[in-house]
Amino acid sequence: MAKEKKVEQITDMEVDFAQWYTDVCKKAELIDYSSIKGMFIYRPYGYAIWENIQHLMDAEFKKTGAENVYMPMLIPESLLQKEKDHVEGFAPECAWVTMGGSEKLEERYCIRPTSETLFCEHFHDIIHSWRDLPKMYNQWCSVLRWEKTSRPFLRHREFLWQEGHTMHATAEEAREETERMLNVYADFCENVLAMPVTRGQKTDKEKFNGAEATYTIECMMHDRKALQAGTSHFFGDGFAKAFDIFYTDKNNQKVNPFQTSWGVSTRLIGGIIMTHGDNSGLVLPPKIAPVQIVIIPIAMHKEGVLEKARAVAETLRAAGLRVKLDESEQSPGWKFAEYEMKGVPLRLELGPKDIEQNQCVLVRRDNGEKSFVSLDSLVESANTLMDAVHDGMYAKAKRNLDENIYDAFTLEEAKRLQQEHGGFIRTMWCGDEACEIRMKEEAGMTSRCIPFAQQHLGDTCAICGKPAKKMIYWGVAY
Amino acid sequence: MAKEKKVEQITDMEVDFAQWYTDVCKKAELIDYSSIKGMFIYRPYGYAIWENIQHLMDAEFKKTGAENVYMPMLIPESLLQKEKDHVEGFAPECAWVTMGGSEKLEERYCIRPTSETLFCEHFHDIIHSWRDLPKMYNQWCSVLRWEKTSRPFLRHREFLWQEGHTMHATAEEAREETERMLNVYADFCENVLAMPVTRGQKTDKEKFNGAEATYTIECMMHDRKALQAGTSHFFGDGFAKAFDIFYTDKNNQKVNPFQTSWGVSTRLIGGIIMTHGDNSGLVLPPKIAPVQIVIIPIAMHKEGVLEKARAVAETLRAAGLRVKLDESEQSPGWKFAEYEMKGVPLRLELGPKDIEQNQCVLVRRDNGEKSFVSLDSLVESANTLMDAVHDGMYAKAKRNLDENIYDAFTLEEAKRLQQEHGGFIRTMWCGDEACEIRMKEEAGMTSRCIPFAQQHLGDTCAICGKPAKKMIYWGVAY
Structure with a gap:
């Protein structure tokens, strides 16, 4: 008879959470390292989870009227540069193609870090009349970001994701789409992945490069760190102006359409592992379990x-x-x-x-x-x-979220609560970026979101004491 | 009331087949050009056809035991160079990444033109014992080949495809897998796409870089040119040796496993257009029609x-x-x-x-x-x-195939038949590459395949008159 295989051992999460996480990724055969730093191999079991997510989420997208397309993976440098904020954010982490065969290229191309510019170029070609709107496109693909550090599922140089790109006749319609897709993500996380989320808006400091507003869903992991699980962006007509996208409206006027984009990635799998896993390994939500x-x-x-x-x-x-x-x-x-x-x-x-x-x-x-x-x-x-099982997993994760939200009224208190408990620290906030910078420098926390469900905790900003505008969540994030 | 939209006109295929083809691609909104030469945009209607193909074909793959994975899109130059024939074939058409962010890379990476080398590196890591075999993996992705010319669906610098990569304990098993997957493709073309195929083997001259044997399915288009619609390769243990892949067999001996790969691409959509389309546009097989x-x-x-x-x-x-x-x-x-x-x-x-x-x-x-x-x-x-509709489309295409196979007994005759009729020209062949080169130079035809269904047309090679080994199909191919 065959020799009994060894039962694989993993590190206890209470001993070393990061090592526990890596152990689960490897021992459950979800993912493997490749010879290129920061690029990973999605193994059959890990990829099957992604396929199940794709399959169910794609059906939700299609219900909203979105259609799938596939755009080129390369972006000419001149195209990337058309929208100033966008290129500033992404250029430092682009991988550049400079040679085709044995010839040096006249212009270098970056491998897409995201595809707004490619979609805009195409929208320019196909949008002419109000009858052409809305355009609601989605793409399943991989993108590249030349990050310095990496971690399975959470930070890859290349990762699998979907990116939705839509164009609408009015700002109001585009804002509605931005919210609709955030809710599709939020409902998916809760109803399919058993991961409770907090829905809210990013601060200007944390929003997507080139966006007017970014909406986000934030989850809480076992170790009480935050995970941004999905984002949805409202662009106004900024890209449309930069890319000369016009349509003729019903009054025969030429106007710019309004744009959104939205995405989730295989980082959701990292979220599943860190939300539900235990010292015996992975615990998968039934709806996406291979x-x-x-x-x-x-x-x-x-x-x-x-x-x-x-x-x-x-x-x-x-x-x-x-x-x-x-x-x-x-x-x-x-x-x-x-x-x-x-x-x-x-x-x-x-x-x-x-x-x-x-x-x-x-x-x-x-x-x-x-x-x-x-x-x-x-x-x-x-x-x-x-x-x-689904309900039990959700309830447990919801308890972990609810029990780890703390209110703070001074920066000192916020810092102490984070150090003692982790989790989300809620404070009132004046709206100034300076206070976000102080929070980061002194308490090591970034703003996670301005939740849609606001509460009035007080009148003044916990950091600077000036009049407060909003309640905000802070945390240490993946 | 809105002004009536124009009915789009296309060129008649009898007038200009190439223009008819491009018109259909554009006017049926299957595909669009991007600003990068040779890279295309798969529009919703074209992509939906691919999604339907993917969905049905993936189910067939899974029935054979294949599992989906996803490997990195970049290959370090040193990895690509490990198998000599393979790198010679692909290096001239690689796109090279030389910069990551603002830093020049120590080693350049090519964007995968195909992924044998990446799979082999992974197989090296995960195959140790006979219990680890077979490994039957498949990947849906895009690949890049820096071609000089391009044509929608038929020749892109970037195209969507699937690539299967498998490892087996014995050569026999691997050969069986190579044939099995060719038959999966052939049956799919016939039963799903209503495209009759000819099954056969490529000559050594036409086989895949690094393969011991390449099997192929060849289809005939409306204009009587050939289209290679899918290929399946037997590698022997050549890559396994080059990549140090060993397993311990039941007798405790270390041996190299045997390998296959197989692929089809969105070029199938080009095949559908040119097999079934008419002067009113596209004609889609019902099973994959969006x-x-x-x-x-x-x-x-x-x-x-x-x-x-x-x-x-x-x-x-x-x-x-x-x-x-x-x-x-x-x-x-x-x-x-x-x-x-x-x-x-x-x-x-x-x-x-x-x-x-x-x-x-x-x-x-x-x-x-x-x-x-x-x-x-x-x-x-x-x-x-x-x-x-399916049966009618298949019958019509089958007639077009059957009626356009001609027997030739000399090179002159082969040349004349091709010029007069197009189609497949069947001859006996001695097996020498020199005769293939002559056929190409003098009659403009490449060998399409040595069909599995052999017939004895005569005793001598139609080109050189030496004793013949096999019956072979010649044609002008896309």
């Missing part, structure tokens, strides 16, 4: 066990569930640990005694709860339990 | 017409069909021409008289046939007609 139920036969070589396990697998698959039956020669104990590491939401154990009693055991990954379930009503029980 | 049925209401503003049209649309959608109802103010005549241009397989006309009689008219795009159909059995009729 394997929703793993079947582990017990006393596998006893007569009838494998046959029954295969029949059970077929029944579950026929009901549309993603199922794996592990028939390998490893011990059940090894298999339990392996699929816990991989975060499979439900484990189904089936042995000779179960078969005698026409039942099986279902074990929840999120809390270890065992249920004995009749094989006659297995599909129903499995679906009910998967819903329970 | 819109399978377009509903054109007649006398749209008469009471009850739009309501009924919407109800009919809902019924068809509920049955899983892709349906568009055009409620715009354009005339029915304009709409007929527009959706003919876009190649929608079935047009459904519905006016007050039809509604009175509880019927509608279904018109086939491929041959213009009209059927009056009861609304009570509409879904069934529509599905039956779509099958008929």
Whole structure:
């Protein structure tokens, strides 16, 4: 018989959260390092999570009327330079193509760090009349940003994402689109990924290069750091002016249309790991888990066990569930640990005694709860339990968020609360960038968002004491 | 009322086939030019065709056990150079990244023209034991080849494709995989795209850089030129040796595994256009058409017409069909021409008289046939007609293929047949590259494939008169 494989060990998250995270990424076989610094290999299990996210999110995009397209991956330098704020933000982290074959190029091209400029050039060509609006496009692709540091899923030089780019006749419509797409992201995080979010607006300092306003969803990780999980930008007509995009309106006037863009990336997978994972490994939300139920036969070589396990697998698959039956020669104990590491939401154990009693055991990954379930009503029980896993995961993450929001009334207090507890620190704020800079320098926190759900905590800015305009969230972010 | 839009005119294919092709690409809004030479914009309608191909083909891949992954888009020059034949073939058409941000890179990176080297590096890291085999990976992505000339879908500097990369314990298994995947492509072309193919092997001269054997499917276009529609490569253990990939077999010996790769690209869309299109525009195979049925209401503003049209649309959608109802103010005549241009397989006309009689008219795009159909059995009729459209398109294309295969027994005859008829010229061949070079120089044809279905046309090579080894197909190819 084959030698038993080792059960992989990972670092406890309480001992070293960063190492725990890297261990999970590697041991659950989500991702691997390549020979280029900062560029990663999405392995089958990690990529399958992204495929499931893509599949479900794409359907939500299409419901809003968005259409998928694919634009070139290279941007001529002159095109990138057309919008001043935009190029200032992105040029320092562009990878530049300077040679084609053996010839030096007349103009260098950057690999897209984002595609606003390419979309604008195309919009210039295809938008002429009010009948051509709105244009609501989306692109699934990878982008490159030549970052100095990297971390699996959270910061790559190349990462997979989607970028929506839309053009509208009026500013109001474009603002509505910006909000609509932020809500699509927020609902997706909560209803599909079981990740509660805070919805709000970025400060001018933190907004996207070239945008008039950036909306964001911010999540809280296990270690009480913040993760920006998705953003949606309102551009006004700034790019349209820079790229000479006009349409003839119903009164026969030439006017510039208004623009948005919005994106999420594979960093969502990092968010899933750090929101739900535990010291046994990954814990996957059932709706995007590549394997929703793993079947582990017990006393596998006893007569009838494998046959029954295969029949059970077929029944579950026929009901549309993603199922794996592990028939390998490893011990059940090894298999339990392996699929816990991989975060499979439900484990189904089936042995000779179960078969005698026409039942099986279902074990929840999120809390270890065992249920004995009749094989006659297995599909129903499995679906009910998967819903329970989702709800349990969401409730736990929501508690972690709610219990880690702290109010502060001075910079000192904000700093102390962050050091003692982490989490989001809420304060009133005057709206000045100078106060954001002080918060960063003295307390190590950036502004995360000005939440849409405002509360009046007081009249004065916690940093400078001047009259406050808004309540704002601060945090240490990935 | 809005001014009637112009019906777009295209060049007749008999007048100028190349211009007809470009017109269809543009006027059916499949693709657009970008500001970078040779790089194209896949517009929503063109991209939707690719999405449908992807969706159906991916399911076929997964049935064979392939798993999707995503590898970095950049290849360090030293990595590309590890396999000598491979780098010789691809280096001349690589785009090179030499700058990251403002820093010159120590080593330059090429944007992947294909990813064998990246997969091999990863296989080196993850394959250790016979238990790790086979590895069957696939990647959907874009690749770059710095070509001098370009043509929509057929030759891009950047194009979308999939590339499968697999590793197997034995040469036999790898050869089986190479054939299996060629058959997946061939069956897909025939059963989904209604494009008949010829299956065969490439000569050594035409095979993939670094491969031991390349299998191919070759299609015939309307203008009787050949299109290579998909290829599958057997690498032996050449790359495995170059990249130090070993596994320990069951006898505890270290051995190199055997490798394959296989790919199709958006050039398939070019094939669809040139196989099925006509002087009214695109003709799309029903299985991948973004819109399978377009509903054109007649006398749209008469009471009850739009309501009924919407109800009919809902019924068809509920049955899983892709349906568009055009409620715009354009005339029915304009709409007929527009959706003919876009190649929608079935047009459904519905006016007050039809509604009175509880019927509608279904018109086939491929041959213009009209059927009056009861609304009570509409879904069934529509599905039956779509099958008929597919079968009709396939039969027509098969005739075009079968009627344009000519036998030649001398080089002179081959040349004359190609000049007079185009198509595939079949000859016997001695196996020498010198004869391929002569055929190219004197008759302007390349070898397309050595078909798996061999026939004995004679004993001697048509070019040199030496003893023949195989029957071979020659043609002028895209």
